[in-house]
Amino acid sequence: MMQEGANAAQAAxxxxxxxxxxxxxxxxIIGAGLGIGRIGGQAVEAIARQPEASxxxxxxxxxxxxxxxxxxxxxxxxxxxFKLIQ
Amino acid sequence: xxxxxxxxxxxxxxxxxxHEIAFELPWGxxxxxxxxxxxxxxxxxxxxxxxxxxxxxxxxxASFLVWLTLWTAGRAIRKSHAEGxxxxxxxxxxEAMVLFVRNDVAIANVxxxxxxxxxxxxxxxxxxxxxxxxxxxxxxxTATGNLAVTGALALxxxxxxxxxxxxxxxxxxxxxxxxxxxxxxxxxxxxxxTAIMIPVELIGKLxxxxxxxxxxxxxxTAGHFVILSLLGLIFLFGTGPALVKGGVAAGAVVFVLFMMxxxxxxxxxxxxxxxxxxxxxxxLMQHEH
Numbered sequence: 001m002m003q004e005g006a007n008a009a010q011a012a013x014x015x016x017x018x019x020x021x022x023x024x025x026x027x028x029i030i031g032a033g034l035g036i037g038r039i040g041g042q043a044v045e046a047i048a049r050q051p052e053a054s055x056x057x058x059x060x061x062x063x064x065x066x067x068x069x070x071x072x073x074x075x076x077x078x079x080x081x082f083k084l085i086q
Numbered sequence: 087x088x089x090x091x092x093x094x095x096x097x098x099x100x101x102x103x104x105h106e107i108a109f110e111l112p113w114g115x116x117x118x119x120x121x122x123x124x125x126x127x128x129x130x131x132x133x134x135x136x137x138x139x140x141x142x143x144x145x146x147x148a149s150f151l152v153w154l155t156l157w158t159a160g161r162a163i164r165k166s167h168a169e170g171x172x173x174x175x176x177x178x179x180x181e182a183m184v185l186f187v188r189n190d191v192a193i194a195n196v197x198x199x200x201x202x203x204x205x206x207x208x209x210x211x212x213x214x215x216x217x218x219x220x221x222x223x224x225x226x227x228t229a230t231g232n233l234a235v236t237g238a239l240a241l242x243x244x245x246x247x248x249x250x251x252x253x254x255x256x257x258x259x260x261x262x263x264x265x266x267x268x269x270x271x272x273x274x275x276x277x278x279x280t281a282i283m284i285p286v287e288l289i290g291k292l293x294x295x296x297x298x299x300x301x302x303x304x305x306x307t308a309g310h311f312v313i314l315s316l317l318g319l320i321f322l323f324g325t326g327p328a329l330v331k332g333g334v335a336a337g338a339v340v341f342v343l344f345m346m347x348x349x350x351x352x353x354x355x356x357x358x359x360x361x362x363x364x365x366x367x368x369x370l371m372q373h374e375h
Contacts, residue, residue: 062355062359062362063362067363069305070300073300074297074304077304083094
């Protein structure tokens, strides 16, 4: 009886960890989407305004997007850890 | 009631490191290559397992391919130079790639004195590119989808950034990148702000390579997770009616094809971004005054 209760508690804990990981992944992606979307939008606007500078703008865009992506992927990897550790 | 397919286990089996390489055969079954196991080496009470794993084999293969590519291209280019004509074909393609990484990634971002870092950056680019691409061929494995591999790559970047910074700035100048008094402050404020900034600067030095390591690992692993999850959908729906089964399979195959094409782009992009960010960080350190 005790064993069953402990197992149920452990299962609930695991489910809560998975729920937390899922919500965390979603939040991280919302942030990255807003950030990279803004970078892309502004870059296209800048290229439209000044097409001759498009090579420089593209480089800066990829660099900034990569920095945002790094922070997001760190969050995703930590979310993945919840699944792997439990 | 049939056993539900273990999609998570399948995904982990395909992305994680192992002591054997399984070659799944198209007509069913698999041929498993068991890699030799060596006894652990003990260094100061820590047991280090030096036996080769799947990712080690693919890393060696990638290094061999880098050497082969650049050596054959170098020979072709030398031959065409001797004949007094521009290189063409394979040599010309590799020359264009090397020149792009050397001029537009290394020298453009490191700035003044960037040419001495070009060999390191070009090596990084080609090694990561081959590691990424080897994960997309049948039976291949992505060595860069292993935190230890990307961690070691980031460690070389960290050492390059810091040691080249020390050489460029001198001991006093290098110390200034850690103990930094914000300009325009005096007395107690200056002392307090400097004390606060020391750990911040130290963390900043460590976070850059940590982010490099995680970015490459997560990008390569995430792509494989998506591809394998989409393929797993076919097996999840494997017990349904034929129409559902066929529809899911056809949809999954189309999406997997799309993801594979995207992965090709990501493989090149991540090699580019790793070398680009490494050169940006080297440049930041070189010109810190």
